[in-house]
Amino acid sequence: MTREQRLVLAIAVLGSFVSFLDGTLATVALPAIRDELGGGLSSQQWIVDAYLITLGALILIAGSLSDVYGRIVVLRVGLIGFGITSALIAAAPTVEFIVVMRALQGVAGALLVPSSLALIMSNFRDAAQARAIGSWTGWTSVAQLVGPVVGGGFIDLLSWRAAFLVNVVPIAICLVLLARLEQRDVRRPGATIDYPGAVLAVVGLGGTVFALIEQGNLGWASPAIWGPMLVGVLALAAFLRRQATTAQPILPLGLFRVRNFAWGNLATTFIYAALSLSGFVIVVYLQQGAGFGATVAGLAMIPTTILMIGLSSTFGRLSGRYGPRLFMTAGPLLAGAGFLLMLSVTDPMNYWTQMLPGVILFGLGLTVTVAPLTSAVLGAVAPERAGIASAVNNAISRVAGLVAVAMVGTIVGGMLDLAGFYRGLVVSALLMGVGAAFSFIGIRTPTAEPAER
Structure with missing residues (x-):
């Protein structure tokens, strides 16, 4: 890997890291926000979903913006906007203000992920590209999982407001690295929005x-x-x-004529709906139902983080060698089994015997799944279409999470007590099973030659 490729990978990881980190960080802050500013379950859902609405809708247009203005410019604007809105959320006087700022933060976040992945796809090829995607997937997935830990620590030691300032450091580092990147920005002549x-x-x-x-x-x-x-x-x-x-x-429907792209995104819908639903249910229940502090609730999922850091690149490499189908089928089934193991939770909870085995199995399943899934979807299209392909895949994953969180009240029965916790886990396991079934039915190994250019 050349110096420039290492720099590109670091920028891509950091640029996406803040977007993924903030999603889970906000979830662990929900009980503390409720205690200070008020609001019930619907207010908590809105704090999560206001971000996902604008992110999921506008992440598609980010691909067009990158074509018109350049990937590096779009990434830089997204980073600055994300930093500003994070600071405004930290100073929020009301829940309603947080919801509005979260929506604006979603606009900034929409600029980050597609531009980051497009940088990787344009600077890496073949096996090196699979390894780079594996590294990107591992670290950005870690951001989703470490968010509750970092946020919980800030909430317990300082306040929920300080937790939203965590993003400032990776944003600042990424902006410095962008300034050091000696690469001409890419713009597509004639592109429109x-x-x-x-x-x-x-x-x-x-x-x-x-x-x-x-x-x-x-x-x-x-x-x-x-x-x-x-x-x-x-x-x-x-x-x-x-x-x-x-x-x-902004959503080229012709891409869905490519088999692995279409089926990979269908699997993405159910897998990421399960991730968002389970993440919301577990983190909020551990605090409001089981009585855990924010830090301990965040630490509950740390085994998953360790597995993602240690093994994501390995499974990305194995997927490049053997194809993604096996991993995309087995991984969600393992993750779903992990959710079902968590049904042994009782009141009072014993984390070590009732939660930890399920967390480990879930973490292994997630690690097996994510890098091969990303590789299958992006590897199904030509490199010059990587930006819009990544935008579509990320939009689908965010919209799936958006709908899942929006339906939390219906799924758990309006209250996140132990019975609601059980229902949330069962539905999450079923969603993972559907994702595995679509992967087994639809994904071809090796990845088929793109039919749409």
Whole structure:
């Protein structure tokens, strides 16, 4: 690996790290925010989903922005915007202010992941690319898992406000590394941005998610629920129609003619829905139900972090050698079995005997899955389409998480007690099983030659 490739990989990891870190960091802060600023389960869902709505909708347009303005420029703007909104959340006077800032933070976060992955895809080839994706996947997945630990420590020792300032350090380091990168930015002549498509995506996701979250408070018969749901569904239908007819779509539907890309994203939908649902349920229950402090709740998942750091690159390399299908099938099944093992939890909880075995099995399954999944999806398309392919895959994973969190109230019965914890884990295990089934049915090994260029 050359000096420039090492620098690119470090930038890609750090640039995406802050986006993934913040998602789980916010989850562990929810009980502390509720204690200080008020709000119930729906407020906690909104703090998570406001970020995911704008992130999931606008991550698609980030690919077009990178084509027009350049990947490095877009990445730099995203980092600065993320840092500013993090500081504003730390100073928030109300829950409503946090929700608005989280939505704006999602806009900045949408610029980070596709540009980061596109840098890797344009600077690495063949086996080196598989290893680089494995490293990127491992470290960004670690960000999702270490977020509760770091955030919990800040919450217990200082405050939840200080936890949101954790991002400042990796953002500053990444900006310095970007300044040292001696590489011309890449712009695509004639590229345009589909702003109407982006607006339709935001309205569609916002309307449906609002209805899913608030229906527990108002009921489906309320016009304040079915009205936004109807608007959201129509907006999403219009979005898909526009993507099928516009000259430069932000979601090129033709990519889904590539078998591994289509089936890989279908598996992504269920696997990442399970990850978001289980993450929300476990972290919040450990604090509000089991009485754990924020730090201890975050540390509960640390074995998964250790496994991801130690083994992600290995499974990325094995996937490059043997193909992703085996790993994408076995991994979600192991993770789902880990969730089912956690059903041995009782009140009072014994972490070492009731939680830890399931956490370890879940962590192993996740480690087996993530790098091969990323490689399968991005390796199915031509390198010049890596930016939009990564944007689509990340948008699907975030939207899946968005819908899963929006439905938490329905799944757990409106309260995260022990019974709700059980229901959340069972549904998460089922979602993992569906993801494994789609991987087994649809993924071809080795990765098929792209049919759409």
